[in-house]
Amino acid sequence: MTEALPTPAPTGRVAPSDAFVEVDTAVGRVRGAWRPTVGSDVRSAAFLGIPFAQPPVGELRFAAPVPVESWEGVRDALEFGATAQRGDPGVTLIPEPSVPGDATLNVNVFTPVPGQADAALPVLVWIHGGGYFAGSPASPWYDGRNFNRDGVVTVSISYRLGFIGFGHVDGAPDNRGVRDWIAALEWVQENIRAFGGDPRRVTIAGQSAGGGAVLTLLGIEKAQHLFHGVWSLSPALADVAPERARTLTAKVANHLGVEPTRAALEAVDEDRLIEAQKAATDAGRDVAALLDGGLGLGPSIDGDLIVRPTSDSLRAGVGADKPLVLGATDDEFAMALAGQEKKLRWIPLSLLLGRMGLTAPARRAYLAANKDVVAKGHAAVLGRYVSDKVFKMGVVRAADARGDAPTWVYRYSYAGSPFGSAVHCIDVPFWFDCLDSSVGIPALAGEHPPQALADATHGAAVVLIREGRAEWPAWSDDAGVTRVFGGPASRSDVQRDGYAGVRPLL
The missing domain is CATH 3.40.50.1820 (Alpha/Beta hydrolase fold, catalytic domain)
Structure with missing residues (x-):
């Protein structure tokens, strides 16, 4: 050797x-x-x-x-x-x-x-x-x-x-x-x-x-x-129900023209299998379906490894001995509606949100809780609503399910991206402290992302990893308390109820 x-x-x-x-x-x-x-x-x-x-x-x-x-x-x-x-x-x-x-x-x-x-x-x-x-x-x-x-x-x-x-x-x-x-x-x-x-x-x-x-x-x-x-x-939980998982398999096998068995699917070329997967997951897919049913492909409740929805397991005390930090960006999906403001402004906001499954009473409460976003226009409201449904509701539910298990919650509000808001993935280069990377940073974090914010974000990660705690008050001690990274002037502060805008959806 x-x-x-x-x-x-x-x-x-x-x-x-x-x-x-x-x-x-x-x-x-x-x-x-x-x-x-x-x-x-x-x-x-x-x-x-x-x-x-x-x-x-x-x-x-x-x-x-x-x-x-x-x-x-x-x-x-x-x-x-x-x-x-x-x-x-x-x-x-x-x-x-x-x-x-x-x-x-x-x-x-x-x-x-x-x-x-x-x-x-x-x-x-x-x-x-x-x-x-x-x-x-x-x-x-x-x-x-x-x-x-x-x-x-x-x-x-x-x-x-x-x-x-x-x-x-x-x-x-x-x-x-x-x-x-x-x-x-x-x-x-x-x-x-x-x-x-x-x-x-x-x-x-x-x-x-x-x-x-x-x-x-x-x-x-x-x-x-x-x-x-x-x-x-920005956790995207799946917790796919068994019947939904079987339905997807039937669609994949039908697209391929084979039986939905291991032997038949093993014999299929990988490229064809990926093509069938795409066809089965894209067919009939729209935003309303995603908001209503969640992800259709991902970890599923199999009765062996995953015996119940994750929030139920957390509520039952699984993992309660472990510190957890979790959070989301303010506008995860805002970039999907970039350039649509002029088109959407002529459609009543109530109609747009209704098509996404938000009923009238909840709609009124949601808009009242998000007046700052309403002032930015219809595209901003739709982007925030999808972000809340897909990501931030899950953050609140997971944190609440943990009870008094050590849990800290944050929001990422740095809006220095070319999209003008705190979009999906924008926190990652700050978390890894890799703003010096030669690939992709300006397209997501802007031309001059603040190193001070990277120091704060990455530093908070290091504290959890090294010391098993976070540096701000715990949600598990005071439900709602939230650290906000990268707000005005890229500062970080603590809010009493940082997810108040999501509450009408829960």
């Missing part, structure tokens, strides 16, 4: 000539590379594309994740591994590249202290979003180097997407994507010490579908030993 290169001193600082570093995992040695962090001489070692399970192809396409086999010698972990996302679905404002290949179940580890098992640094595990059918852990925004700078080992994970990951298939385990999350977290428990992390101090975090993923895991009894804290950004 190749001799390991010198590991850094306990400070995490290394000589510039030390380009690579090697670490032993439970199944073989991997080689990573050193890179700089922002505003610091502490270096971050990146180990990319380490497999945590065998490639989910052939008979393994619809199987539970199978442990990866060991290898001899040193495996290069210098490039991102294959992603489950194929092509560019065009559904995210975050740069999330697709990487071809079959070995899509892999992790990326970023650490300042590789090989130092006694360092015992806290660990962040990031689960990407993308509606459960898109997204990639290979985003430059998810690079953990600046969490490393602050003494946090960071891991980003991949998982099966779409119908392959979450569709119901007779003869196959349900929630294969969820099982991938769990298998990746088990890999962390077994291997993270070798990268300087402490398996007893693992915080899971994610945004959008990733935010829904970490809430889903928080509500799963069988996953409780795998993590110790949660940060959920």
Whole structure:
């Protein structure tokens, strides 16, 4: 076996000539590379594309994740591994590249202290979003180097997407994507010490579908030993009912002209299966259907891993020993209505909201509670309403369901995007403190995003990961209290009832 290169001193600082570093995992040695962090001489070692399970192809396409086999010698972990996302679905404002290949179940580890098992640094595990059918852990925004700078080992994970990951298939385990999350977290428990992390101090975090993923895991009894804290950004929960999952499978099989069985679906080419998935989920889809029925593809209530809706599990006390921070941006879906104001202004607001399922009494109460948004025009109201229904209602319900379990809530109000409002994904580069990224920042956060806001947002994340708490009053002690990040002049403050505008919908 190749001799390991010198590991850094306990400070995490290394000589510039030390380009690579090697670490032993439970199944073989991997080689990573050193890179700089922002505003610091502490270096971050990146180990990319380490497999945590065998490639989910052939008979393994619809199987539970199978442990990866060991290898001899040193495996290069210098490039991102294959992603489950194929092509560019065009559904995210975050740069999330697709990487071809079959070995899509892999992790990326970023650490300042590789090989130092006694360092015992806290660990962040990031689960990407993308509606459960898109997204990639290979985003430059998810690079953990600046969490490393602050003494946090960071891991980003991949998982099966779409119908392959979450569709119901007779003869196959349900929630294969969820099982991938769990298998990746088990890999962390077994291997993270070798990268300087402490398996007893693992915080899971994610945004959008990733935010829904970490809430889903928080509500799963069988996953409780795998993590110790949660940060959920703009959670999109699915909790698909069994009958709805079976209906989707029938639509996919009908589109393909095959029986809805494991054997028949395994025989279908992956590209055709993705095409059928798109046809089955897009047909007849409109905003009103989404608002009424929620996501149709994602974690489902299978009676095994997920035995009840997540809010019911949280209300029953599952995960109550773990600190939770969660929140949403003010106008998650505002960009979907960009440029529509002139067209919508001539249609009565009551008619527009009525078509989206909001009845007259609730409509009057909702508009009264959101007068500031009403003043901005019909498009702003519709964008806020969809944002509230899809994201912010779930934040309030999850926080309330937790009772006195330690829970902190926030809102993200930074409106410096080209859309003029705090849109979906805008908090992510601030959370990772990656405003210096060369890809995608101006298109989402504007030309001059404030570093002070990144310091506050990223700093709050570090406090949760390192200390298991947040820096503002807890919702669990005073329901409604909310920290607002990036309000006027990009300040952060605390509001007594930061989600008052959502209350009429609950």
